[in-house]
Amino acid sequence: MAMQEVKPIITIRxxxxxxxxxxxxxxxxxxxxxxxxxxxxxASGCGKxxxxxxxxxxxxxxxxxxxxWDTEILELDEIEFNNMLKKVGMLFxxxxxxxxxxxxxxxxxxxxxxxxxxRRIIEKMIRVKLNLVGLSHAIHLLPSELxxxxxxxxxxxRAMIMDPLILFCDEPSAGLDPLTxxxxxxxxxxxxxxxxxxxxxxxxELASIHRVADRVLxxxxxxxxxxxxxxxxxxxxxxxxxTFFEVGKFE
Amino acid sequence: xxxxxxxxSKLIVAGVVDRNTVPELKKxxxxxxxxxxxxxxxxxxxxSLDSAGVxxxxxxxxDLEEENPQLTVVAAPLPMxxxxxxxxxxxxxxxxxxxxxxxxxxxxxxxGAWLQLKDAVFLSSEICWWAVVGVFxxxxxxxxxxxxxxxxLGYDALPVIALLSFIIGFILSLQAAAQLxxxxxxxxxxxxxxxxxxxxxxxLITAIIVAGRSGSAIASEIATMQVSEEIDALRMMAxxxxxxxxxxxFHAITVVMxxxxxxxxxxxxxxxxxxxxxxLDLSVTTFITRSINIxxxxxxxxxxxxxxxxxxxxxxxxxxxxxxxxxxxxxxxxATTASVVASIFAVVITDALFSxxxxx
Ligand SMILES: Nc1ncnc2c1ncn2[C@@H]1O[C@H](COP(=O)(O)OP(=O)(O)OP(=O)(O)O)[C@@H](O)[C@H]1O
Ligand SMILES: [Mg+2]
Numbered sequence: 087m088a089m090q091e092v093k094p095i096i097t098i099r100x101x102x103x104x105x106x107x108x109x110x111x112x113x114x115x116x117x118x119x120x121x122x123x124x125x126x127x128x129a130s131g132c133g134k135x136x137x138x139x140x141x142x143x144x145x146x147x148x149x150x151x152x153x154x155w156d157t158e159i160l161e162l163d164e165i166e167f168n169n170m171l172k173k174v175g176m177l178f179x180x181x182x183x184x185x186x187x188x189x190x191x192x193x194x195x196x197x198x199x200x201x202x203x204x205r206r207i208i209e210k211m212i213r214v215k216l217n218l219v220g221l222s223h224a225i226h227l228l229p230s231e232l233x234x235x236x237x238x239x240x241x242x243x244r245a246m247i248m249d250p251l252i253l254f255c256d257e258p259s260a261g262l263d264p265l266t267x268x269x270x271x272x273x274x275x276x277x278x279x280x281x282x283x284x285x286x287x288x289x290x291e292l293a294s295i296h297r298v299a300d301r302v303l304x305x306x307x308x309x310x311x312x313x314x315x316x317x318x319x320x321x322x323x324x325x326x327x328x329t330f331f332e333v334g335k336f337e
Numbered sequence: 338x339x340x341x342x343x344x345x346s347k348l349i350v351a352g353v354v355d356r357n358t359v360p361e362l363k364k365x366x367x368x369x370x371x372x373x374x375x376x377x378x379x380x381x382x383x384x385s386l387d388s389a390g391v392x393x394x395x396x397x398x399x400d401l402e403e404e405n406p407q408l409t410v411v412a413a414p415l416p417m418x419x420x421x422x423x424x425x426x427x428x429x430x431x432x433x434x435x436x437x438x439x440x441x442x443x444x445x446x447x448x449g450a451w452l453q454l455k456d457a458v459f460l461s462s463e464i465c466w467w468a469v470v471g472v473f474x475x476x477x478x479x480x481x482x483x484x485x486x487x488x489x490l491g492y493d494a495l496p497v498i499a500l501l502s503f504i505i506g507f508i509l510s511l512q513a514a515a516q517l518x519x520x521x522x523x524x525x526x527x528x529x530x531x532x533x534x535x536x537x538x539x540x541l542i543t544a545i546i547v548a549g550r551s552g553s554a555i556a557s558e559i560a561t562m563q564v565s566e567e568i569d570a571l572r573m574m575a576x577x578x579x580x581x582x583x584x585x586x587f588h589a590i591t592v593v594m595x596x597x598x599x600x601x602x603x604x605x606x607x608x609x610x611x612x613x614x615x616x617l618d619l620s621v622t623t624f625i626t627r628s629i630n631i632x633x634x635x636x637x638x639x640x641x642x643x644x645x646x647x648x649x650x651x652x653x654x655x656x657x658x659x660x661x662x663x664x665x666x667x668x669x670x671x672a673t674t675a676s677v678v679a680s681i682f683a684v685v686i687t688d689a690l691f692s693x694x695x696x697x
Contacts, residue, residue, distance in 0.1 A: 144569045164577070171575040182570035185561070196574045199477060241570075 351382025559659025
């Protein structure tokens with residue numbers, strides 16, 4: 087199988103996360119492979135967003151280890167960690183655009199702060215990325231003037247602006263119409279095949295899972311029930327996963 | 338009431354059972370149940386139901402069964418049964434979080450306050466560190482933010498500060514003039530006003546206004562960014578949120594606050610001059626020369642150092658409450674209010690400490 091040849095780019099071991107006293111993730115062990123699209127699945131509230139945030143130290147895990155490129159990130163100091171973050175992009179569930187500045191300025195932030203590129207080049211790069219997500223007409227709008235789905239696409243453009251090696255997406259297609267959602271899936275497949283980007287995404291859309299997923303991680307109430315390819319998931323005979331795919335089919 | 342009656346130990350509920358009739362029905366049931374044991378519950382006459390009605394019937398049945406486990410139930414008509422099924426209470430009861438005793442809650446409060454203080458100390462050291470670094474290296478700060486923060490903190494505050502300072506200068510002088518006149522001490526009004534304004538009132542009024550206007554704005558801006566994941570997004574862009582958001586404001590307020598204090602003192606002097614001219618027959622020149630002569634270098638140093646310390650307190654406290662916000666929009670409101678209260682409190686306490694330190 088092809089999978090054994092690729093090496094894990096992220097390894098998560100015994101990860102445990104809490105909000106206050108409340109344990110949300112229990113003992114997660116998972117691998118994410120280079121150049122693949124890994125989809126995190128699970129019911130609403132099972133801890134998918136929490137898993138992403140704990141992998142990226144936006145929320146400090148209680149215990150466990152998270153390695154990116156064989157480096158333990160929980161032990162990095164701020165400068166080392168920032169250098170690593172420059173190779174990573176993230177789309178948040180609600181876009182998380184800075185509300186006081188326009189879409190263009192939002193997307194420009196990483197370039198302005200981390201590079202010495204001229205404004206002209208920066209603007210060109212922004213236009214290209216916005217075009218990829220089908221949002222070039224919204225370049226001068228403020229986030230408050232965008233719809234939910236547009237915010238998300240602008241957020242995706244911002245996440246891609248530094249051409250990251252790993253892209254995290256929290257529900258990129260939720261709240262989008264089927265056409266836009268399908269074109270985002272196309273985009274994700276392009277990023278994977280043309281740029282060999284590693285993509286980790288959370289999604290509920292069965293159609294999009296079938297289109298893009300190389301591997302799935304299935305979470306249930308804070309535990310990892312399964313990791314592997316879709317075909318493996320189908321024959322694994324895990325009741326929760328079977329119901330998930332069964333129910334989804336009729337939608 | 339004819340919707341509900343008790344006939345030879347048979348409780349009959351009929352007609353409309355919805356959120357409007359349930360309160361009445363409930364009262365009636367309590368009456369009826371006192372009159373004797375209920376053997377059966379007849380629901381066959383129910384004509385209309387909503388979810389409140391279903392909940393009422395379920396409670397009623399539970400109560401009756403508790404008293405008489407042999408209770409028989411005559412079912413409701415089919416359409417009503419369907420409604421009852423849809424709204425049936427199938428969820429498990431979730432245990433309420435245990436009530437904490439008053440001592441526990443006091444204990445938690447004290448512990449919470451201690452943790453908060455620790456947080457605040459960490460945060461202020463971090464802000465101060467990046468503020469110093471930021472003077473030499475503007476990298477990682479929001480573009481144009483220093484200027485816009487300066488305008489927002491300073492320029493926009495001028496009208497309020499002018500108005501309040503004038504009134505305070507005016508009132509202080511009015512009160513003092515009445516007393517001074519009795520002892521023939523007219524010429525001492527400028528001395529008194531200048532010293533009070535420079536050493537105490539100028540920095541204090543300005544700080545209170547800035548805390549109310551800008552401390553709250555800082556807290557709510559950061560809190561909003563926190564709850565809408567903008568802070569997380571900044572982190573993901575390899576930026577330090579303190580450096581990006583707080584430091585420009587910190588620099589701006591450090592520059593602007595002393596200027597605002599000077600402005601406040603000058604305007605208050607105008608209020609004083611007005612009284613001096615009207616009530617005490619002082620000329621403008623005497624007023625100004627006496628004011629200037631009485632102020633020492635030490636007074637100015639105190640005034641300016643106070644204003645800068647107050648400014649820092651306001652930014653740090655605003656940022657502190659902003660970053661530790663919990664929950665959504667409601668949390669933002671709470672954080673904002675808390676930050677204003679805390680920063681005014683901190684300003685007054687620090688002012689008292691300054692006075693003790695310099696007088697002692
Ligand atoms: N800031 C928070 N404070 C306390 N508990 C939280 C917080 N955020 C999330 N939780 C809890 O953690 C659990 C997992 O939340 P999470 O946001 O990871 O779910 P999710 O899988 O992303 O759901 P969805 O598909 O709806 O986005 C939930 O049960 C929620 O109650
Ligand atoms: Mg989520």
